[in-house]
Amino acid sequence: MTQGEHRTPARRTVLxxxxxxxxxxxxxxxxxxxxxxxxxxxxxxxxxxxxRSLPVPxxxxxxxxxxxxxxxTLGSYRHALDLGAHVIEQDLVPTRDGHLVCRHENDxxxxxxxxxxxxxxxxxxxxxxxxxxYTGWFTEDFTLAELKTLRAKERIPGTRxxxxxxxxxxxxxxxxxxxxxxxxxxxxxxxxxxxxxETKHPTYFRSLxxxxxxxxxxxxxxxxxxxANSPVFLQSFEPSxxxxxxxxxDSPGVVLLSAANSRPWxxxxxxxxxxxxxxxxxxxxxxxxxxxxxxxxxLDLVIPKDATGRLGTPTTLVRDAHAEGLVLxxxxxxxxxSFLPADFRxxxxxxxxxxxxxxxxRYLETGIDGIFSDNPDTALLAADDFTAAAxx
Ligand code: G3P
Ligand code: CA
Numbered sequence: 001m002t003q004g005e006h007r008t009p010a011r012r013t014v015l016x017x018x019x020x021x022x023x024x025x026x027x028x029x030x031x032x033x034x035x036x037x038x039x040x041x042x043x044x045x046x047x048x049x050x051x052r053s054l055p056v057p058x059x060x061x062x063x064x065x066x067x068x069x070x071x072x073t074l075g076s077y078r079h080a081l082d083l084g085a086h087v088i089e090q091d092l093v094p095t096r097d098g099h100l101v102c103r104h105e106n107d108x109x110x111x112x113x114x115x116x117x118x119x120x121x122x123x124x125x126x127x128x129x130x131x132x133x134y135t136g137w138f139t140e141d142f143t144l145a146e147l148k149t150l151r152a153k154e155r156i157p158g159t160r161x162x163x164x165x166x167x168x169x170x171x172x173x174x175x176x177x178x179x180x181x182x183x184x185x186x187x188x189x190x191x192x193x194x195x196x197x198e199t200k201h202p203t204y205f206r207s208l209x210x211x212x213x214x215x216x217x218x219x220x221x222x223x224x225x226x227x228a229n230s231p232v233f234l235q236s237f238e239p240s241x242x243x244x245x246x247x248x249x250d251s252p253g254v255v256l257l258s259a260a261n262s263r264p265w266x267x268x269x270x271x272x273x274x275x276x277x278x279x280x281x282x283x284x285x286x287x288x289x290x291x292x293x294x295x296x297x298x299l300d301l302v303i304p305k306d307a308t309g310r311l312g313t314p315t316t317l318v319r320d321a322h323a324e325g326l327v328l329x330x331x332x333x334x335x336x337x338s339f340l341p342a343d344f345r346x347x348x349x350x351x352x353x354x355x356x357x358x359x360x361x362r363y364l365e366t367g368i369d370g371i372f373s374d375n376p377d378t379a380l381l382a383a384d385d386f387t388a389a390a391x392x
Contacts, residue, residue: 048192050229051252051293051327054086057386058370059379060196061085062332063104067374070152070163071111072102073170074181081185085376087194087233088182092175093201094210099144100175100219104155105129105200109136112150113168120146129204130265140208147172159336159351175216179223192231196329196372198256199234202241203266213241217248226251233329235296238266239279243291252293254329255279257301276301280317285324294327294369302330302366309342311362318367331372333360333379357382 064076065083077088093106106129108114114137123142126135139147153167154160173181175197182193199212206212216234220226226249234245235254242253258264260277267274278284280301288295297317306312321328334340338350344359346352356375360382363371373379 048227048229048231051233054194054370055383056369057364057379057383058086058329059084059376059383060087060089060329060370060372061376062089062372062374063091064088065374065376066155067160067335068163069166070154070170072104072173073152073166074173074177075166075170077173077178077181078185080376081189081193083377084380087196087370089196089198089372090175090178091198091200092212092216093139094205094212094215095142095144095147096140097143098210098215100212100215101139101144101147102173102175102178103139103200106139106205107134107136108139108147108150108172111155112137112152112172114150117150130201131268140205140210144174159338176219176223179219179225183223194231194233195225196233196235196254199236199238199241199245201265202236202238202244203269213244213248217245220249220251228252233294235329238264239288239292240266240270246291253291254294254296254327255288255292256296256331258298260301280315280320282320282323285321285326289324289326292326294329295321296329296331296372299330299332299363299371302328302368303362305341311341311343311359314366322367327369329370329372330363330368333363333371333373333375335375335378357385361386 061080063071064073065080065085066076069076069079072091080088090102091104092100093103094100103111114120120137123137124135125138125141126133127138148171150172151168152170152172154163157164178195182195186193197216199216202212217226220232224230225232228250230251232251233254234242234251235256236242237256237258239255242255246253257276257279260280261275263275279288280297285295301315301317303314304312318328335353335356336350337345337347337352337354340354340356340359344355346354356378360379364382364386371379
């Protein structure tokens with residue numbers, strides 16, 4: 001057994017639903033007699049058991065094991081599985097010829113060697129994406145065959161120098177390659193490989209004739225991940241993308257929530273005045289629950305920081321989201337001081353690891369259902385600690 005694998009027990013297996021509610025807090029209890037409960041039981045043909053069967057807290061490997069390997073590579077995804085992560089995340093953007101590839105943004109300047117390819121020098125350009133100007137090279141200006149000549153590299157070499165060891169080792173994966181890889185790994189490891197798939201800039205890409213959702217739904221259907229109990233979450237910062245996907249497939253949707261004062265880009269484009277602050281109210285959460293199964297809030301929406309960057313008092317978001325039957329998968333945990341709350345930093349080196357377990361403990365104690373982490377092994381140990389403490 002690899003580190004963390006199968007060691008964080010499924011909440012309902014170990015404690016039972018009632019026991020879990022009593023020990024972990026009533027807000028985590030599974031709604032009964034609802035579509036959510038049906039998903040939790042899996043279908044009558046025994047295909048999958050749905051997202052409610054995942055271990056809680058669920059550890060989601062953010063862009064793979066991106067704390068240890070260049071993000072969004074098969075090497076990063078494989079390492080995350082080896083570390084025992086319960087779910088592996090992909091961010092999706094399209095190529096010029098309509099293939100979905102795994103990159104955090106369409107600007108591939110910082111995560112590939114594209115700048116070292118003289119044949120692509122003329123493709124460097126400046127464009128506005130969701131209201132922000134970027135200069136670089138963009139996936140929508142490359143065919144898949146062209147993108148496949150590039151190699152992935154570490155995004156933050158100044159912080160994660162050791163990861164540069166792997167620069168150039170892997171290409172940009174297509175989402176279809178990831179689906180095939182997940183099938184193969186699932187067979188090899190004897191368990192489903194869960195994915196958490198984000199549509200990036202969906203309104204922007206639709207305006208270019210490169211709508212993401214239909215392409216994603218087609219692939220999910222081809223690989224049998226379109227059902228309510230399929231081992232996949234679909235996530236987006238644009239609620240309309242999750243609404244569109246909900247009409248195409250039954251896979252559980254998760255609405256990502258950025259800073260409270262921000263507005264989803266599709267709202268900006270549609271003239272919808274609501275901000276994230278409106279979406280985290282009980283009424284906003286009820287609206288989300290009408291088409292999605294969860295939310296992915298920034299950790300600051302769960303525990304805000306004070307003026308000095310230290311963790312403050314938890315909000316009511318966990319309780320309020322659970323009251324609407326929504327799971328919470330906040331983002332993003334990272335071990336380095338520069339990413340930790342001020343009260344969990346250790347020493348003065350921003351690239352050194354801080355008291356990551358201390359910070360995770362605070363976040364997990366709020367009752368969140370899972371967490372995105374660049375360091376899934378750390379998050380798994382913290383989840384083990386949390387589960388052991390909850391059981392007494
Ligand atoms: O999707 C969850 C988390 O990854 C959201 O942030 O910017 O890393 O995609 P980002
Ligand atoms: Ca993401």
